[in-house]
Amino acid sequence: MNEYVALIPARGGSKSIPLKNIKEIAGKPLIQWTIEAAANCSKINEVYLSTDSEEIFSIGQSLNCNKLDVINRDPENATDTASTESVMLEFADKHKFENIVLIQPTSPLLTAIDLEKAIEIYEEKNADSLLSVVEQKRFIWEVEKNEFVCPVNYNPQSRPRRQEMEGCLVENGAFYITKKELLIETGCRLSGNIAYYKMSDESYYEIDEPEDWIIVEKLLQQKNKTQSPIDRDIKLFLTDVDGVLTDAGMYYSEKGDELKKFNTHDGKGMELLRKAGIKTGIITSENTEIVTNRAKKLKVDYLYQGVKDKLKVAKEICQLEGITLYEVAYIGDDVNDIELIRNVGKAACPSNALKEIKSLKHIIKLNTSGGNGAVREFSTLILE
Known part of the structure; x- marks a missing residue:
């Protein structure tokens, strides 16, 4: 039984950016960035790319990654209304593993080091689940019943400097870790005692809209990301x-x-x-x-x-x-x-x-x- 497996769900249907999962960003198909991150993580034994698209299936197989298995997804779990949990439960029903690392292909800023450190935290804390977050120091307001707004996390009369704020943790959707038994029991990617792993500020961006694509591609190019390709050099x-x-x-x-x-x-x-x-x-x-x-x-x-x-x-x-x-x-x-x-x-x-x-x-x-x-x-x- 594999201790950790990674599951990357990559559906073919995308309304805002057609076939975005295989569209090239910063020199690679979008899915390749997260596949590399998972494959280069020494704690992950096997990486599964789940898709309903023949084009995505073909590109996944062409990446020459010995940790990667490309698997077909049931049509009922590939609709616009199907949840990610339904894909995870379908996978859990067909594969043996102890812990699952769910990775969203829309987060190409994810690195193998992020996954390595997150799993270390997951193990050290003996957590049931873990999610990736970013820390944001923003002044948050909420709308009241009278349609006026009130502050949530600060007092406007003693406005703090941002560097003095505690900040709040925001889910960035890059990855989640949980135990198979809890996934099946709760039907949810997060349950029990939930730990967190704090990623870099720029990882806040997920690629859902064309504007996100432009921002993330610039970030990848500026960082001159050195994460090695799948068919990487042996050292x-x-x-x-x-x-x-x-x-x-x-x-x-x-x-x-x-x-x-x-x-x-x-x-x-x-x-x-x-x-x-x-x-x-x-x-x-x-x-x-x-x-x-x-x-x-x-x-x-x-x-x-x-x-x-x-x-x-x-x-x-x-x-x-x-x-x-x-x-x-x-x-x-x-x-x-x-x-x-x-x-x-x-x-x-x-x-x-x-x-x-x-x-x-x-x-x-x-x-x-x-x-x-x-x-x-x-x-x-x-x-x-």
């Missing part, structure tokens, strides 16, 4: 040892010393990665002096042996490098590699990997077996 290459750098064979000398067979072509592949500016590392469940010596020979940046949770170690390395898991490539061959394979940007397995690994979605099945140049083949694909 870290990680590999398993047995069955990948070796042929998984167990060799012993007459004295009983354990031996391992490595391949010089793999060494060259690692060297080429380093020259291209890509950091390298080895993560293995074994703990031997042989691997220590081989790692020194390969000049890898990171060596972790005796590892039980490879995904956890990879996340630690990402924090040290200031990158996300989506900028990581990993090659593995056995069941203890599955979780890491599912969460990195690019994953591959040797031709002799276990069938459980070969059957994983989006994995690159190499033509070369472990210990016979599989790492070299994968490194060549990355560099190309």
Whole structure:
């Protein structure tokens, strides 16, 4: 079961801006901005784009995102009057997950960092739900029954400076997080103890009208947004040892010393990665002096042996490098590699990997077996 899944509902029918979800804004289709944010968030396991439009479906599939599944929406949940909750409940009925992150495609200023930090708050507070907000320091008035107005959050006779105001939290509609069980129980995206994540002021804008489009596009251009494209550059290459750098064979000398067979072509592949500016590392469940010596020979940046949770170690390395898991490539061959394979940007397995690994979605099945140049083949694909 995935701990977090992201759901992006993107309907084809839009009255104010026809087909706005796939209209290009700041150089990309609108839906691509939020898909990238979700896919680049290491805490989100799978991203689902739900649509009733063949055009949106086609563009979603063309984005080359290994975390993304494009799914069809029931026609009854694609009408002008259908609620977003109806789409969420339809999704919950068909998919297994623990927590859902609902993301509106009309909020392209959302980033992966926003999602990472929001999920941290959600977990730290042990919240039932979370919503994104912006803080606004505005003087708010309301209309009374006599049609005159009265202030809500300040006294006009002692008008404060705006910087001295506490401000109020305004829902910006970018994203919501809740538990599956509560979604089904209440039929609502928010329930129970609700936490919040405060986004930047400019994220107040949602694209609903043509005027919003102009403002948001200018903001995206001015920020020179650096969120990487889906088919992003790899900045870290990680590999398993047995069955990948070796042929998984167990060799012993007459004295009983354990031996391992490595391949010089793999060494060259690692060297080429380093020259291209890509950091390298080895993560293995074994703990031997042989691997220590081989790692020194390969000049890898990171060596972790005796590892039980490879995904956890990879996340630690990402924090040290200031990158996300989506900028990581990993090659593995056995069941203890599955979780890491599912969460990195690019994953591959040797031709002799276990069938459980070969059957994983989006994995690159190499033509070369472990210990016979599989790492070299994968490194060549990355560099190309």
